[in-house]
Each structure stands twice: as C-alpha cells, then as structure tokens.
Amino acid sequence: MKKLFAVLLAVVMVVGLCACSVSEKPAETTAAATTAAATDATEAATEAAAPAAASEITLWTYPIGGWGNQETVDALMADFEAATGIKVTVEYLTYADGDDKVNTAIEGNATPDLIMEGPERLVANWGAKGKLVNIADLFDDTDKSEINAAALAACFADDNTAYEYPLVMTAHCMAINKTVFEAADAMQYINEDTHTWKSTEDFFKAMDAVYAYTGKQVGAVYCVGQGGDQGTRALVNNLYGGTFTNAEHTEYTWGSEQNIQALKALYDSEAIAYDAGIAGGDEIALFYNGTLNVAFCWNIAQQLNPNSANTGAEKTANGDDIMFMAFPADGDPKLQGGIWGFGIFDNGDAGKIEAAKTFVKYMCDSEATANAVKAANYFAVRDTAEGADLSTIWADNEVMASYNVLMPLLGDYYQVTTGWAEARTCWWNMLQQVGASDGSVEAITAAVEQYVSQANGQ
Numbered sequence: 001m002k003k004l005f006a007v008l009l010a011v012v013m014v015v016g017l018c019a020c021s022v023s024e025k026p027a028e029t030t031a032a033a034t035t036a037a038a039t040d041a042t043e044a045a046t047e048a049a050a051p052a053a054a055s056e057i058t059l060w061t062y063p064i065g066g067w068g069n070q071e072t073v074d075a076l077m078a079d080f081e082a083a084t085g086i087k088v089t090v091e092y093l094t095y096a097d098g099d100d101k102v103n104t105a106i107e108g109n110a111t112p113d114l115i116m117e118g119p120e121r122l123v124a125n126w127g128a129k130g131k132l133v134n135i136a137d138l139f140d141d142t143d144k145s146e147i148n149a150a151a152l153a154a155c156f157a158d159d160n161t162a163y164e165y166p167l168v169m170t171a172h173c174m175a176i177n178k179t180v181f182e183a184a185d186a187m188q189y190i191n192e193d194t195h196t197w198k199s200t201e202d203f204f205k206a207m208d209a210v211y212a213y214t215g216k217q218v219g220a221v222y223c224v225g226q227g228g229d230q231g232t233r234a235l236v237n238n239l240y241g242g243t244f245t246n247a248e249h250t251e252y253t254w255g256s257e258q259n260i261q262a263l264k265a266l267y268d269s270e271a272i273a274y275d276a277g278i279a280g281g282d283e284i285a286l287f288y289n290g291t292l293n294v295a296f297c298w299n300i301a302q303q304l305n306p307n308s309a310n311t312g313a314e315k316t317a318n319g320d321d322i323m324f325m326a327f328p329a330d331g332d333p334k335l336q337g338g339i340w341g342f343g344i345f346d347n348g349d350a351g352k353i354e355a356a357k358t359f360v361k362y363m364c365d366s367e368a369t370a371n372a373v374k375a376a377n378y379f380a381v382r383d384t385a386e387g388a389d390l391s392t393i394w395a396d397n398e399v400m401a402s403y404n405v406l407m408p409l410l411g412d413y414y415q416v417t418t419g420w421a422e423a424r425t426c427w428w429n430m431l432q433q434v435g436a437s438d439g440s441v442e443a444i445t446a447a448v449e450q451y452v453s454q455a456n457g458q
Contacts, residue, residue: 053358054351056087061116062098064168064340065301065377072375079371080362086355088114095227106131111345113356119154119164120415122343127163128418133344133353136162138360146382151339154413165360166341167369168378170299171406172230173335174327177293179320181206184213195405196326196333200239203328204269210293211271218271219294220283223431226424228280228297232431234336235296236262238327249417254427255452260445263431267439274435289317298324299338300403301377314399326409334411340376379407423455 066072070092077088091112093101099121105111111131115122126132139162144152147166155164173195181187186209189202197203210218221232233254237244242258245251266272278286280297287295288306295302303314303324315321326333341364344356363372369385370393379400380390394400417423430451437443 051350051354053084053086053355054349055085055355056089057113057352057355057359058089058091059114059116059359060091060093060098060102060112062093062095064116066375067116067340068092069375076363076372076375079368080359083368084358084362086358088359102126109347111347113345113347113349113352114359115343115345116167116340117343118338118340118415119413120420122164122341123155123157124416124418124420126345127157127161127343131345132163133346133356134161134163135165135344135357135360136160138162138165138357138365143365143382146384148381150337150410150413151381154339154416155341164341164343165364166339166381167364168340168373168376169381169410170301170338170378171335171410172234172297172299172338173406174231174235174325175287175295175298175303176323176325177287177290177316177320178323179316180210180214180293181323184210186210186213190325192323194326195324197328200328200330203239204265204271207269207271207294214293217273217292219292219296220273220275220278220286221266221431221435222275222278222280222283222297223428223435224276224279224282226279226428228283229424229427230336230338231280231283231296231298233427234327234334236266238329238333239265241330245412245414245417247412249414252417252419252423252426252452252455255448260441260448263434263444263448264439264441267434267437267444274431276432276435287316290320296327300324300379300400303399303403304377324403324406326406333409335406335409337410337413338378339381339413340378341381379404419455419457426451426455 061067061073070090073090073092077090081087102111102115102121106126115126122132136156139147139152148169151166151169155166156162176190178187181190186206189198189206189209190196191198197206207218221235222228223232233244236242236259237254239262240258242256242262243253246253267274275283283292283297284295284302284306286292303322306314306316306322326335342360344353344360346353362368365385367386367388369380370388370390373380373390374393377400380393383389383391430447433447433451434444437447
C-alpha cells in the first residue's frame with residue numbers, strides 16, 4: 001500500500017507540473033510528454049521504494065527443532081532458491097555459545113542478514129539495541145488477524161515497530177515416565193485426558209509415591225546455568241500461583257510469598273533435589289536414560305525425539321512410555337510459551353534487506369509455510385498463510401495432535417521484559433543459593449530478595 005501511494009503521488013505531481021505549462025506546447029506534444037514523464041516518475045518512485053533484492057544472503061539459526069538440522073534446512077533453502085533465485089548460506093548456532101557469537105559479530109560489524117530465534121533475543125535484546133530492521137511493513141491487516149495474538153504482540157516493541165516475524169510456537173511443559181508412575185500407583189494424581197495434575201498437593205504425593213517405589217531421586221531443579229530455565233520458572237510460578245513479571249512487563253515479581261512457598265516446598269521434597277551441576281539439556285538426558293523419572297524441561301520437540309541418538313523414539317532408553325504434562329497448579333496452569341521466527345540485521349545494504357524480507361514472507365506467509373513449520377516440529381502461529389491451510393498439517397501425527405490439549409494453557413509471554421538477559425542470570429544464581437542454603441524460609445527469602453532486586457536494577 002505504501003509503494004502504491006508513493007507511485008500515485010509521483011504521478012499526481014508530474015501531471016500537475018505539466019498542466020502549468022500546457023499553453024506553451026501543442027496538445028499532442030503535451031500529452032505525450034505528460035505520459036512519458038509520468039512513466040519515468042512511476043519507475044523512479046517504484047525503484048526508490050523497492051530496491052533490487054540481493055542474490056545471496058546469510059542466515060544464522062538456533063537449533064529450533066529441525067531448523068538445527070543441516071539436511072532439513074538444506075532442503076528448505078533449495079526450495080527457496082528455486083522459487084526466488086536467492087541463495088542462502090546458513091550457519092548453525094547452539095544455545096551454549098550462540099549469543100556470544102552473535103554479540104561478537106555485532107561488535108565486529110559482521111552480523112548475518114537473517115537470524116532465527118525468539119522475541120527475548122530479537123525484540124528485547126538486539127532489536128531494542130537498534131541492531132535489527134523494523135519489519136512492521138511486512139504485517140498487513142490480514143497477517144495481523146491471522147497470527148496468534150500473543151505471538152504477534154511479542155514480536156512488536158511498540159505499535160509501529162516489529163523486530164521479528166513469527167513462524168511457530170509451542171507450550172513448554174514437563175514430562176513423566178508413565179511406566180514407572182503406573183507401577184508406583186502415582187497415576188491416580190493425574191488427569192490423563194487433559195495431561196494436568198489434579199492439584200499441587202497431588203503433584204507432591206505423586207513424587208513421594210515414585211520416590212518410595214524407586215528409592216531414588218525423581219526430579220531435579222537444575223541450575224548450573226540458564227539452559228532450560230523456562231522449565232524451572234514455570235514449575236515455581238505455577239505451584240502456588242506466583243508470577244515472574246508484572247502484566248506490563250516492567251518489573252520482575254518472583255519475590256512473592258507464593259514463589260517463596262514453592263521454592264521451599266521443592267527444597268523440602270525428598271523426591272526432588274536442587275542440582276547446580278546440570279542444565280535443562282542434561283536433565284533431559286538423565287530422564288531419557290532412566291536416572292530421573294520426571295523432566296521439567298520439555299516440549300513437543302522432545303516428545304517427538306527425546307534421545308540424543310535422533311531416532312525419533314517416543315520412549316525412554318529402556319522402552320518406558322513418556323507422557324507430557326502441564327506443570328502442577330491449583331487451578332488452571334499457565335504454561336510458558338515458545339515463539340520462534342525471523343529477524344533481519346541492519347547491515348546497511350538495502351538489497352540484502354529486501355532479499356531477507358522476501359525470505360521471511362516466503363517462509364512465514366506463503367504456500368511454503370507448511371514445510372517451514374513442519375521442519376521446526378512445532379505449531380504454526382497462524383491457521384492460514386496466503387490462503388494455504390495450516391490448521392491440519394499435524395493431523396496425521398498422533399503425538400502432535402494430542403499435544404494441542406496444552407495450547408489453551410499458554411500464559412503470558414513475559415520474556416520481552418526489560419533486562420531479560422540479566423534476569424535469567426539472576427534466576428539460576430538464586431536457585432543455586434536456595435539449594436545451598438539450610439532451606440529455612442528466612443534463607444530462601446534472603447536469596448530471592450537479593451536476586452529479584454538485582455534483576456530490577458536496584
């Protein structure tokens with residue numbers, strides 16, 4: 001619409017200029033000159049509004065489902081190049097050192113053209129620092145009506161500024177070893193049809209039952225670093241109805257009585273231990289090999305492929321059944337959401353930016369979107385894209401279809417709160433301090449207050 005307006009304005013201006021001199025030339029000549037001038041103005045306006053797309057661009061992607069798999073991504077890039085003539089070179093990041101690589105690239109003016117991740121990095125971090133292109137022009141009214149409201153809001157810094165175009169979303173959750181739970185008579189504490197706990201008290205009863213049956217630790221509050229911290233945050237916040245931030249995303253609120261109560265309950269549980277030696281990925285491995293019988297770092301991608309052997313098995317290493325679960329709560333749980341999409345670094349090259357925008361729309365809003373979504377092993381943020389139906393792309397996958405029961409439980413996407421990177425560090429440091437304390441309310445409260453104050457810049 002903006003391009004069309006610019007073109008029409010140029011035409012109107014040219015026609016106006018020609019009208020002023022109409023008495024100086026014959027009618028035929030004036031008409032011909034007007035047409036020619038209007039054509040030139042139109043072409044100039046169009047060229048200025050839409051620079052020619054570059055033929056080659058670069059993409060850096062975090063391991064978002066199959067988007068971390070080279071064979072999967074190569075196929076997507078080949079399709080994109082065939083459709084547009086634009087070649088994409090891909091570099092694969094890890095969560096262990098990906099942020100450091102991106103920050104180093106920013107300092108060295110060597111950033112990629114595109115990056116794939118979530119709003120906490122693209123919007124609240126690099127976008128807020130002015131490193132990404134404002135791509136609000138990629139969202140027309142139809143897009144805004146089709147994209148999940150929470151996902152859309154998370155990608156905008158304000159009403160007119162967007163730093164991410166979303167592709168997929170999910171609900172982070174936890175998992176249990178169903179085979180062991182059945183043997184321990186712990187399934188009585190679970191609503192199997194909704195994959196929810198009957199109550200917070202029933203959650204702890206189930207932990208005690210499994211602990212009594214196995215004689216070993218059931219779960220871990222992992223806290224060696226920030227990896228998988230969405231699980232520990234959701235666990236603590238849900239147990240007694242606490243929150244992590246306020247609704248306006250201007251303050252961290254995890255220092256509430258509800259969260260202190262949750263941290264103490266976890267400390268007091270014989271079945272659960274604070275572990276400063278592992279992160280979320282380590283916990284998943286321990287769950288898969290049977291060392292632990294619950295996992296607090298879980299989502300649909302893990303459900304489809306929990307083991308490092310990449311076989312796609314939906315069972316533990318010894319063949320036990322895995323069951324995904326919402327976090328325990330008294331009432332409806334509020335699950336931490338995951339949103340992933342693309343941002344464009346502002347490298348000062350209009351042609352590369354245009355090519356990057358072409359890539360974003362191709363992957364997120366075209367007939368090719370279904371393939372891009374399936375590659376991620378998550379759920380599309382919209383039901384249709386340019387008329388293509390995305391609502392049934394997982395109809396033939398029983399696990400994905402059943403996982404939809406959790407999507408209505410998505411809570412607030414608070415990862416865009418100011419100071420997010422610092423807050424994450426404060427969170428796992430706080431968990432370490434709680435785990436190393438004597439477990440008293442006073443010690444836990446002191447640790448919580450120290451780190452939530454630091455997260456709030458106090």
